[in-house]
Amino acid sequence: QQQVKQSPQSLIVQKGGISIINCAYENTAFDYFPWYQQFPGKGPALLIAIRPDVSEKKEGRFTISFNKSAKQFSLHIMDSQPGDSATYFCAASMQETSGSRLTFGEGTQLTVNP
Amino acid sequence: KAGVTQTPRYLIKTRGQQVTLSCSPISGHRSVSWYQQTPGQGLQFLFEYFSETQRNKGNFPGRFSGRQFSNSRSEMNVSTLELGDSALYLCASKKGGMAEAFFGQGTRLTVV
Numbered sequence: 001q002q003q004v005k006q007s008p009q010s011l012i013v014q015k016g017g018i019s020i021i022n023c024a025y026e027n028t029a030f031d032y033f034p035w036y037q038q039f040p041g042k043g044p045a046l047l048i049a050i051r052p053d054v055s056e057k058k059e060g061r062f063t064i065s066f067n068k069s070a071k072q073f074s075l076h077i078m079d080s081q082p083g084d085s086a087t088y089f090c091a092a093s094m095q096e097t098s099g100s101r102l103t104f105g106e107g108t109q110l111t112v113n114p
Numbered sequence: 115k116a117g118v119t120q121t122p123r124y125l126i127k128t129r130g131q132q133v134t135l136s137c138s139p140i141s142g143h144r145s146v147s148w149y150q151q152t153p154g155q156g157l158q159f160l161f162e163y164f165s166e167t168q169r170n171k172g173n174f175p176g177r178f179s180g181r182q183f184s185n186s187r188s189e190m191n192v193s194t195l196e197l198g199d200s201a202l203y204l205c206a207s208k209k210g211g212m213a214e215a216f217f218g219q220g221t222r223l224t225v226v
Contacts (some may be wrong), residue, residue: 034213036217038157042219043204043219044204046215046216049214099164101162101170102157103159104156105156106156
């Protein structure tokens with residue numbers, strides 16, 4: 001119930017295209033859903049996040065779509081650029097009396113071809 | 115504003131040894147969490163510290179331990195190292211009561 005499933009494992013997109021990465025979760029107690037971007041040799045960087053009371057959040061070229069009933073959320077990268085080539089992780093957490101922890105998806109390696 | 119700082123960046127240790135990793139959170143952040151990242155298991159939660167108290171723990175053996183100091187800096191210790199402990203160890207800091215977690219660059223531990 002704590003798992004977050006992410007797909008696809010890898011994705012190749014042409015420059016200017018739309019990259020879409022999907023995640024699904026089981027635990028309905030999750031109340032925070034961030035996406036992280038990780039470049040080789042670096043730590044994950046917080047990209048954008050959403051809470052379940054909102055169905056969509058947009059920041060620049062990055063959009064999260066959230067479907068509470070389906071327990072799914074996705075990251076859309078519009079006008080994908082070669083500099084977006086990185087590994088993307090979705091995650092979920094819930095605030096507990098004993099603190100919180102992030103449960104991560106397996107990661108998607110995105111390659112944007114010039 | 116400085117980000118999360120982890121030291122050292124790289125470590126090579128021998129099986130059976132122990133190791134201590136350090137994390138300095140973003141100024142004002144009192145919560146520090148540790149994660150292990152491996153190609154096979156992905157990103158897995160180790161533990162979280164807040165105000166010098168461990169308040170959340172993942173499914174790792176007791177060889178993995180940590181502590182937090184009064185200035186919010188945290189250390190993680192792994193005793194009796196095994197080859198499978200080779201991983202990128204990441205530290206994340208949060209403001210108390212906030213959900214956003216910010217990661218450091220990690221410490222790459224190699225056990226030989």
